[in-house]
Amino acid sequence: MKAVVLAVDLGAESGRVMAGEISDGIHLVEMSRFLNKPKEKNGHLRWDMESLWAGILKGFKTAADKYGDLIKSISFDTWAVDFALIDKDGNIIEEAVCYRDPRTDGLPEKIEQAYGKDFIWQRTGIRNLPFNTVFQLIALNEARPETLKKADWMLMIPDFLAWKTCGMASNEWTNASSTGIASPSGHGWDHELIEKLGLGGLSIFDKPLTKSGEILGNVSGEVAKITGLSTDVKVLTCASHDTASAAALTPEGDGQVFISSGTWSLMGMISDGPLMSQEAKKALLSNELAWDGRSRPLKNIMGLWVLQNCRRTWNEEQSAHLDYPEIVELARSANDVDLVLDVDDPVFFNQHTSEDPFADRVVKWFADRQVNLPDDPGSVSRAVMQGLAHAYANTLREIEKVSGQKAQAVTILGGGGRNQLLVELTQALCDCPVRTGAFEATSLGNAAIQAYALDLIKREQIASF
Numbered sequence: 001m002k003a004v005v006l007a008v009d010l011g012a013e014s015g016r017v018m019a020g021e022i023s024d025g026i027h028l029v030e031m032s033r034f035l036n037k038p039k040e041k042n043g044h045l046r047w048d049m050e051s052l053w054a055g056i057l058k059g060f061k062t063a064a065d066k067y068g069d070l071i072k073s074i075s076f077d078t079w080a081v082d083f084a085l086i087d088k089d090g091n092i093i094e095e096a097v098c099y100r101d102p103r104t105d106g107l108p109e110k111i112e113q114a115y116g117k118d119f120i121w122q123r124t125g126i127r128n129l130p131f132n133t134v135f136q137l138i139a140l141n142e143a144r145p146e147t148l149k150k151a152d153w154m155l156m157i158p159d160f161l162a163w164k165t166c167g168m169a170s171n172e173w174t175n176a177s178s179t180g181i182a183s184p185s186g187h188g189w190d191h192e193l194i195e196k197l198g199l200g201g202l203s204i205f206d207k208p209l210t211k212s213g214e215i216l217g218n219v220s221g222e223v224a225k226i227t228g229l230s231t232d233v234k235v236l237t238c239a240s241h242d243t244a245s246a247a248a249l250t251p252e253g254d255g256q257v258f259i260s261s262g263t264w265s266l267m268g269m270i271s272d273g274p275l276m277s278q279e280a281k282k283a284l285l286s287n288e289l290a291w292d293g294r295s296r297p298l299k300n301i302m303g304l305w306v307l308q309n310c311r312r313t314w315n316e317e318q319s320a321h322l323d324y325p326e327i328v329e330l331a332r333s334a335n336d337v338d339l340v341l342d343v344d345d346p347v348f349f350n351q352h353t354s355e356d357p358f359a360d361r362v363v364k365w366f367a368d369r370q371v372n373l374p375d376d377p378g379s380v381s382r383a384v385m386q387g388l389a390h391a392y393a394n395t396l397r398e399i400e401k402v403s404g405q406k407a408q409a410v411t412i413l414g415g416g417g418r419n420q421l422l423v424e425l426t427q428a429l430c431d432c433p434v435r436t437g438a439f440e441a442t443s444l445g446n447a448a449i450q451a452y453a454l455d456l457i458k459r460e461q462i463a464s465f
């Protein structure tokens with residue numbers, strides 16, 4: 001082993017610290033894993049940063065004990081769109097609100113009415129999703145403009161965690177590209193757009209973007225003291241948008257389609273430039289940035305979120321103890337169910353609550369269409385997985401049309417690849433090979449970009465992991 005890099009990778013369901021042991025390739029070893037559950041605080045649904053930070057420090061400590069001076073660097077990747085605000089003196093003046101908080105309800109429609117339907121898309125190549133950073137900022141500006149005025153930095157979650165670890169603030173470019181206020185080329189914030197949306201004059205937008213694979217600083221004395229890490233350990237940017245870290249592993253070449261399948265399913269490709277045609281807009285693509293400055297046009301599909309929350313219904317409301325492999329087997333047995341759920345229906349956006357159990361929502365969705373879906377976990381899971389496989393196949397056709405490229409292969413990256421039934425259902429609907437890539441693709445992409453930045457692996461290795 002030549003060296004170790006630590007990948008901190010937070011998903012909406014769980015977070016982990018992974019040690020990437022670098023030799024000829026990268027071998028990931030789990031240092032800590034912890035649940036991620038947002039909670040109500042100061043009037044909003046917010047990420048529980050204290051408990052996430054505790055899980056991260058635990059992972060750092062385990063890593064320091066195990067690898068000592070072999071550890072060269074740390075980097076952070078998480079879901080996109082959410083942010084904390086920091087003032088000039090380094091005080092946190094706004095803790096991150098979870099993108100499932102209803103504060104942006106109705107805002108995209110309001111902006112579309114005021115400025116035209118394609119206004120944000122034409123400048124940024126980003127589809128109007130209600131939770132996008134741009135709408136969160138507009139909501140905050142309407143509710144508490146003084147907070148925004150006081151802010152010096154808007155730190156996306158991975159930028160925030162890097163700042164907590166090394167004291168250096170930054171805005172990493174893959175994550176900035178998902179906000180709906182940056183240019184699709186990676187060149188920076190779109191000041192004309194910002195001005196028009198009433199967000200002009202804010203200090204948070206006078207900062208340049210930082211590329212993936214840059215050194216920000218060293219682990220602070222405080223973090224070193226708590227964890228046993230050396231202050232020689234560097235803190236780097238990776239592709240801090242988790243989807244961009246996963247997508248970095250997409251095989252090179254024409255027609256290579258990725259699905260980053262975790263809580264969300266992000267399906268797309270790496271292209272030399274953004275896909276900005278009317279067709280691309282109609283296909284609901286978003287042109288985010290790839291780690292190396294190319295484009296990452298993709299479609300957000302609601303994904304395994306639906307299955308996660310059905311599982312919560314069974315385990316939390318019905319005292320079951322179903323894990324994912326069991327759920328997959330139950331769904332496999334329910335092979336007489338040929339129903340297809342529209343997993344992207346907005347009724348599935350809000351998380352499970354005991355008052356509005358998620359699995360019941362799925363059964364009701366079919367009942368509203370005069371179709372009977374038995375309410376056992378196997379039948380419900382089967383309809384969800386079939387829905388997701390259809391969403392993948394339909395999106396594949398749209399991507400082929402918009403890009404003008406025939407798909408050569410689809411690579412399913414992330415936890416969704418562990419669901420063999422989902423892979424088989426997808427393969428049955430796609431006329432090109434469907435393969436699985438790394439199950440921990442977001443962590444692996446994170447580690448690979450660090451290893452490349454430190455000259456420990458070759459660039460062409462990244463897309464071959």
Ligand code: ADP
Binds near residue numbers: 416442
């Ligand atoms: P995120 O990082 O967004 O939280 P992950 O990439 O960790 O997501 O993927 C989590 C999802 O992967 C789970 O919601 C589940 O649907 C699926 N999954 C994880 N482990 C398994 C397994 N052993 N069998 C089937 N599906 C699994």
Ligand code: LRH
Binds near residue numbers: 099241243262266
């Ligand atoms: C996946 C993801 C996705 C975003 C969503 C908010 O984790 O980063 O790419 O659209 O979270």
